[in-house]
Amino acid sequence: MGSGERKRGAGLLGVLVLSVFAVAVAAAAAAExxxxxxxKGLQTPRRRNAYASMMYMGTPRDYEFYVATRVLIRSLSxxxxxADLVVIASFDVPRHWVRAxxxxxxxxxxxxxxxxxxxxxxxxxxRRFKLTLNKLYAWNLVDYDRVVMLDSDNLFLQKTDELFQCxxxxxxxxxxxxxxxxxxxxxxxxxxFDDMIHELTIGRENxxxxxxxxxxxxxxxxxDSPMFHPPINGTKxxxxxxxxxxxxxxxxxxxxRLRWSVPCGPNSVITFPGxxxxxxxxxxxxxxxxxxxxxxxxxxxxxxxxxxxxxxxxQSVIYLGIILVTRLARPNISxxxxxxxxxxxxxxxxxxxxxxxxxxxxxxxVPFFLIPRTVHPLLGWALYFLGTFAIxxxxxxxxxxxxxxxxxxxxxxxxxxxVMAFPWYQDGVMRALAxxxxxxxxxxxxxxxxxxxxxxxxxxxxxxxxxxxxxxxxPPSGFNKLY
Numbered sequence: 001m002g003s004g005e006r007k008r009g010a011g012l013l014g015v016l017v018l019s020v021f022a023v024a025v026a027a028a029a030a031a032e033x034x035x036x037x038x039x040k041g042l043q044t045p046r047r048r049n050a051y052a053s054m055m056y057m058g059t060p061r062d063y064e065f066y067v068a069t070r071v072l073i074r075s076l077s078x079x080x081x082x083a084d085l086v087v088i089a090s091f092d093v094p095r096h097w098v099r100a101x102x103x104x105x106x107x108x109x110x111x112x113x114x115x116x117x118x119x120x121x122x123x124x125x126x127r128r129f130k131l132t133l134n135k136l137y138a139w140n141l142v143d144y145d146r147v148v149m150l151d152s153d154n155l156f157l158q159k160t161d162e163l164f165q166c167x168x169x170x171x172x173x174x175x176x177x178x179x180x181x182x183x184x185x186x187x188x189x190x191x192x193f194d195d196m197i198h199e200l201t202i203g204r205e206n207x208x209x210x211x212x213x214x215x216x217x218x219x220x221x222x223x224d225s226p227m228f229h230p231p232i233n234g235t236k237x238x239x240x241x242x243x244x245x246x247x248x249x250x251x252x253x254x255x256x257r258l259r260w261s262v263p264c265g266p267n268s269v270i271t272f273p274g275x276x277x278x279x280x281x282x283x284x285x286x287x288x289x290x291x292x293x294x295x296x297x298x299x300x301x302x303x304x305x306x307x308x309x310x311x312x313x314x315q316s317v318i319y320l321g322i323i324l325v326t327r328l329a330r331p332n333i334s335x336x337x338x339x340x341x342x343x344x345x346x347x348x349x350x351x352x353x354x355x356x357x358x359x360x361x362x363x364x365x366v367p368f369f370l371i372p373r374t375v376h377p378l379l380g381w382a383l384y385f386l387g388t389f390a391i392x393x394x395x396x397x398x399x400x401x402x403x404x405x406x407x408x409x410x411x412x413x414x415x416x417x418x419v420m421a422f423p424w425y426q427d428g429v430m431r432a433l434a435x436x437x438x439x440x441x442x443x444x445x446x447x448x449x450x451x452x453x454x455x456x457x458x459x460x461x462x463x464x465x466x467x468x469x470x471x472x473x474x475p476p477s478g479f480n481k482l483y
Contacts, residue, residue, distance in 0.1 A: 046084060046143065047082065047083050047084045047144075048083075048144060048145045048146075048164075049082070049083040049084070049144055049145055049146045049147070049148075049161075049164040050083050050084040050085070050086045050108075050141060050144045050146075050147050050148070051076050051081060051083050051084070051085055051086065051147075051148045051150060052086040052087070052088060052138050052141065052147050052148070052149050052150065053069050053072060053073070053086075053087055053088070053149075053150045053151070053152055054087065054088040054089070054134050054135055054137070054138075055069055055087055055088070055089045055090070055093050055097075055152075056089070056090040056092070056093065056114060056131040056134055057090065057092045057093055058092075058130065058131060059128055061276065063374075064279070064281055064282070064373055064374055065152050066097055067281060067299075067303070067307075067374045068152035068153060068279070068281050069087060069101070069152045070100070070101065070105055070303050071281070071295070071298055071299045071302055071303050072150065072152050072154060072156075073085045073087070073101065073105045073106070073107045074105055074302035074303055075155075075156055075298045075302055076156060076159070077105070077106055077302075078301065078302055079156060079158065079159040080159060081159045081160075081161055082161050083148075083161065083164065084108055084144070085105070085106060085107045085108065086107065086108045086109075086110060086141065086147075087101050087107045087108070087109045087110070088110050088112055088134060088135075088137045088138065088141075089101075089109050089110065089111055089112070090111070090112055090113070090114045090131070090134060091111050091112070091113060091114075092114070093111075098111075110137070110141070112134060112137050114131050114134060115131070115133045115134055115136060115137075115197075115200070116200075117129075117130050117131065117133055117209065118200055118201070118203055119206045119209035119210075119213075119214075120209065122206075122209050124207075124208065124209065125208075125209040126208070126209070126210070128276065129208070129209060129210035129211070132210045132211040132212075133200070133210070133211055133214060135149060135181065135211040135215075136193065136196050136197070136211070136214075136215075137193075138186055138188070139186060139188055139189055139190075139192045139193035139196065140188065140190065140193045141188045142188045142189070142190055143188075144188055145164070145187070145188075145236065146163075146164040146165075146166065146185060146186070146187055146188075146236065147185070147186050147187075147188055148160070148163050148164070148183065148184075148185050149181075149183070149184055149185075149186060150182070150183055151181075151182040151183070151271070153182070153271060153272040153273075153279055153280065154182060154183060154248075154269050154270070154271050155269065155270040155271075155272075155280065155291070155294060155295050155298065156268065156269055157267060157268055157269065157270065158266070158268050160247060160266075160268045160269065162230040163185050163230075163243075163247070164185070164236070165230045165231060165234065165235065165236050165237060166185040166228050166230075166236075166237055166241055166243070167185075167187070167228075167236075167237045167238050167239040167240055167241050168186065168187040168189075168238065168239060168240060169184065169185070169186050169187070169219055169222070169240045170184060170185040170186075170228055170240065170241040170242070170243050171183070171184035171185070171219075171222060171242070171243060172184075172242070172243040172244070172245060172247050172248035173222075173223065173242060173245075174245065174248055174249075174250045174271070174273070177223065178212075178216055179216060179219075179222055179223075179242075180212070180248055180271070180273065181211050181212045181215050181216075182248060182271045182273060183243075183247060183248045183269060183271065184215075184243075185243070196214075196218065199214075199218065200214070204217055204218070205217050219240065221240065222240050222242060223242070225239070225240040225241050225242050226241055226242070227241065227242050227243075227244065227264075228241035228242065228243050228244065243265070244262075244264040244265020244266075245262050245264055245265060246262045246264060246265035246266045246267045246268055246269075247265060247266075247268050247269050248269055248271050249262055249267060249269065249270050249271065250271060250273060251270055251271065251272045251273075251274070251280075251289070251291050252274060254270070254290070254291060254428075255289070255290065255291075255428045256427065256428045256429070257427050257428060258290065258425055258426070258427055258428055258431065270291060270294075272291075280292045280294075280295035280296070281295060281296070281299070281373075281374050282373050282374065283371060283372075283373065283374070283375045283376065283377045283379070283380025283381070284368075284377070284380065284381075285377065286377040286421075287377075287417055287420040287421035288420060290420075292377060293377060296376050296377060299376075300376065305375060305376055305379070308372040308374060308375045311372050312371075312372065312375060312379060312383055315370060315371070315383060315387065316383065316386060318390075319367075319383075319386045319387050319389075319390035320386075320390070322390040322391070322393070322394060323389065323390045323393050326393045326394045326396075326397045326398075327393065327397065329397070349458075349461045349462075352399070352461060353454075353457060353458075353461070356395060356398075356399045356401070356457055359391070359394065359395040359398075360392065360395050360406060360453070362391060363387075363388050363390075363391035363392040363394075363395065364388055364409055364410065364413075366387070366391065367383070367384050367386075367387025367388055367391070368384060370387065371383050371384060371387075381417065385410060385414065388410045389407070389410070392406050392407060392410070399457055399460055400456075400460040401453055401456050401457060401460070402452065402453070402456055404449075405449035405450075405452045405453045405456075406449075406453060408445060408446060408449035409446065409449075412442045412445070412446060415438065415442070416435065416438060416439070416442075419434055419435055419438045420435060422434070
């Protein structure tokens with residue numbers, strides 16, 4: 001890596017420990033500073049070409065893709081592309097989302113009916129791709145000479161207006177035999193669109209039941225087409241062309257080498273075609289995915305985080321309140337459990353152990369699912385650790401447990417983030433080995449801490465003031481009341 005990349009990585013490593021309020025204030029300021037950028041271009045006359053993306057409803061991640069689409073549109077506008085920015089949105093997309101795209105982001109929104117997916121009953125069909133055939137509406141944008149159709153998980157490193165010089169259909173083969181439909185160039189045609197709809201009705205072969213399989217089947221000869229090289233004189237080409245890999249760089253290539261070295265074509269666009277829960281806009285994407293921070297940097301510079309900051313602040317106040325209340329109530333909070341009972345003491349002890357263990361497990365899982373998914377990674381991780389500490393403090397003060405052993409899993413998670421964020425790995429293999437070695441070294445510490453927590457819990461349960469021992473003399477008449 002170059003010295004500049006190492007400095008940036010070292011900076012990221014240092015800012016991981018910023019407090020939740022400092023990051024929240026910075027995010028709010030960024031949101032306010034960039035709020036007016038999206039309105040540019042609303043009065044711009046219609047251009048000859050367009051960058052297009054699509055939105056539809058019906059998945060658990062509709063809001064996340066809405067945010068991703070807005071960041072994509074604004075990042076293209078920020079690059080100064082000479083093209084219209086179009087969003088093909090189904091009629092069930094909320095009207096206030098459409099208004100935000102049009103009035104704040106400067107996009108042209110084209111409303112469409114969802115295309116029925118005739119492949120939804122085939123054996124290998126993935127339900128999350130049910131409405132991806134709406135992408136075919138790109139061929140119906142006949143107001144434009146060329147359209148670059150995009151998925152919302154594309155990260156642009158530079159503008160790619162030379163793509164509008166490509167032919168009737170152009171795409172990238174990130175798989176040796178199958179081109180990817182996360183980015184492709186097309187010449188809109190009502191005739192082609194109508195023919196595609198006809199092919200849907202008669203059931204053209206589609207290996208995956210989604211847009212990828214259908215478009216791949218519709219253009220089966222692209223693999224034998226020539227490589228696209230933009231003419232110097234700016235003229236548009238005819239026919240089909242393969243796009244160089246640099247126009248659709250699979251992020252997994254980067255994770256293997258931790259640098260880009262694509263020999264063919266400009267390194268212009270990064271795509272994230274992996275698991276849906278590892279998309280770059282999720283706060284846990286960094287440092288698990290090194291490129292996640294680059295996507296969030298684009299969002300910080302364009303859309304900002306104003307939508308998520310209020311929820312972050314509310315959760316922060318609640319967590320701080322939990323920490324304060326449980327600390328002040330420590331002398332009395334455990335007495336809620338210390339009633340005289342006619343049941344077996346061992347049964348009560350077992351039940352209390354289960355409650356204690358589950359409360360600790362909840363401390364490391366519940367905050368993860370409460371944090372808004374699309375906040376900045378630094379803000380998300382800070383809020384996660386704050387929530388974990390708050391819930392752990394409840395278990396510690398209720399069951400009189402030692403604080404440090406209970407917090408060992410959180411300390412281990414924090415350490416793993418530092419290991420993954422270390423900026424000087426030679427390649428992704430060394431990074432993976434470092435994470436594995438760290439986990440191997442931490443395993444004995446985690447086991448020792450678990451043993452200590454269980455031992456201390458047993459001691460607390462057997463204390464006379466915590467639970468009366470069997471065989472003791474009957475307590476006074478007021479014992480049945482809470483202390």
